[in-house]
């Protein structure tokens with residue numbers, strides 16, 4: 001079945017919870033910084049999927065499912081779109097909050113129906129955001145939520161049997177997930193996506209600088225102060241800087257160019273979305289979910305390759321240090 005046909009079928013079934021999203025091929029390149037994550041995804045997901053024969057020759061298992069976790073606004077959706085764009089595959093997004101609640105079995109049934117529509121399709125990235133809503137920890141769950149979570153447990157292995165597909169799930173609350181879903185055999189990779197590192201911060205600031213009237217800015221200095229902010233935090237800082245410059249010129253009647261000091265001033269008063277506690281929790285989660293039985297979370301490569309995986313864990317940790 002084609003993706004266009006799938007879209008029609010989903011509409012016909014009144015499946016508001018699933019839609020096909022158009023992604024630009026440039027989406028991957030617009031992700032600034034985040035080198036460690038980009039490298040892992042490129043080497044272990046994109047390259048095997050685009051070099052299937054060679055991967056098979058070397059016994060590299062083709063990835064089928066990826067879980068991204070991290071605080072809000074850190075780029076989980078952007079990475080998913082980037083993956084779909086780079087592969088040139090269609091992106092089908094399932095929104096758990098759009099599943100209609102009508103009776104105990106209804107949500108689970110809709111989920112099953114959506115996945116049965118997807119079975120057999122090739123070249124698709126299926127994206128489930130707010131994954132915790134479909135996969136809540138059994139102790140905390142209501143009966144309906146448990147049914148949904150059980151359905152998800154059944155659907156992932158089923159989905160994995162398809163060729164040329166990738167499931168990407170994203171969550172801000174990995175600690176609320178049903179642990180059965182985190183065991184090997186479901187996700188090939190569980191990857192933390194944290195706040196901006198210095199390079200990403202610098203790239204995001206450069207984008208916003210294009211919109212304002214500024215002098216030469218010491219990007220190095222500004223990016224150092226802005227690391228661990230989210231892009232939304234940076235956007236807010238630049239908006240305040242712009243307003244202040246506008247007011248200054250209005251009263252002085254002289255051209256006012258924003259300086260490095262102006263940006264540093266507003267950066268120092270901006271409250272970062274991710275506070276110290278969130279950051280500490282995220283660090284703990286990286287460690288806690290940073291392993292799996294057959295290797296490490298970043299790759300199901302088996303015992304032999306644990307060493308290189310651990311290096312990657314260190315790299316990711318250093319990116320997200322406070």
Ligand SMILES: Nc1ncnc2c1ncn2[C@@H]1O[C@H](COP(=O)(O)OP(=O)(O)OP(=O)(O)O)[C@@H](O)[C@H]1O
Pocket residue numbers: 030031032033034070071072073074075076077078079129172200203204231232
């Ligand atoms: N590395 C990056 N480089 C440039 N822009 C980025 C980067 N990461 C995120 N952004 C921008 O920041 C905004 C938030 O990113 P995104 O929606 O991907 O975050 P998220 O982790 O999915 O958030 P949430 O948890 O709320 O769903 C978007 O406008 C996105 O374009």
Ligand SMILES: [Mg+2]
Pocket residue numbers: 076077078129170
């Ligand atoms: Mg998102």
